[in-house]
Amino acid sequence: MKTILFDFDGTLTDSFQQGLKLFNSLAHEYHYRKIKRNELKRLRNLPAREVQKILGISAIKMLFLVRRVRKELSKSATHTKLIPGWKKTLVLLKKQGYCLGIVTSNSHTIVKDFLKRNKINVFDFIKAGVRVFGKKRAIKKVLLRNAKETNNTVYVGDETRDIEAARKSNIKIIAVAWGFNSEKALKKMKPDAVIKKPEELIQALKRLFT
Numbered sequence: 001m002k003t004i005l006f007d008f009d010g011t012l013t014d015s016f017q018q019g020l021k022l023f024n025s026l027a028h029e030y031h032y033r034k035i036k037r038n039e040l041k042r043l044r045n046l047p048a049r050e051v052q053k054i055l056g057i058s059a060i061k062m063l064f065l066v067r068r069v070r071k072e073l074s075k076s077a078t079h080t081k082l083i084p085g086w087k088k089t090l091v092l093l094k095k096q097g098y099c100l101g102i103v104t105s106n107s108h109t110i111v112k113d114f115l116k117r118n119k120i121n122v123f124d125f126i127k128a129g130v131r132v133f134g135k136k137r138a139i140k141k142v143l144l145r146n147a148k149e150t151n152n153t154v155y156v157g158d159e160t161r162d163i164e165a166a167r168k169s170n171i172k173i174i175a176v177a178w179g180f181n182s183e184k185a186l187k188k189m190k191p192d193a194v195i196k197k198p199e200e201l202i203q204a205l206k207r208l209f210t
Contacts, residue, residue: 010179
């Protein structure tokens with residue numbers, strides 16, 4: 001069975017502006033600098049680790065920051081919206097026989113509540129609470145636990161780190177152009193495909209699996 005793994009924030013959900021506002025609101029407390037509007041375009045063209053370095057966020061600080069962000073996001077989870085076009089696309093993928101899963105750094109509770117609120121019941125499993133730069137390990141655990149073959153698995157994400165994790169896990173990667181990283185930054189990492197709207201995923205998968 002062919003398996004499609006999805007990132008959550010920025011890929012399935014329209015959470016970019018919400019996340020940016022929250023990130024900047026915590027800057028003073030965690031002692032890093034805010035992202036200015038006039039530099040956002042430049043930062044979106046850079047890999048996640050480079051952005052982290054520019055803003056002055058150490059690896060240890062990032063661990064505490066992620067926990068806080070999860071906590072704050074849970075308070076405003078009801079305001080998070082599904083990217084238009086995903087619901088119909090996900091249902092079609094399920095009907096076509098794909099195994100669907102989510103691998104995300106967000107919490108299991110937030111993801112489950114979001115899916116329930118949007119009446120989406122197509123996912124076979126959810127791997128949540130993944131460390132920010134721990135997706136490679138999480139993907140490998142998912143493949144092992146669910147007996148998935150790497151040549152039949154595709155990851156769908158919105159960041160350069162998603163591409164890195166998929167490559168290191170020896171699975172295919174499809175990048176979405178509406179999340180944190182720009183289309184330019186994503187294409188520079190040479191993913192198997194880049195899509196500009198959810199409906200394009202079905203055709204992209206057909207090309208990868210033929």
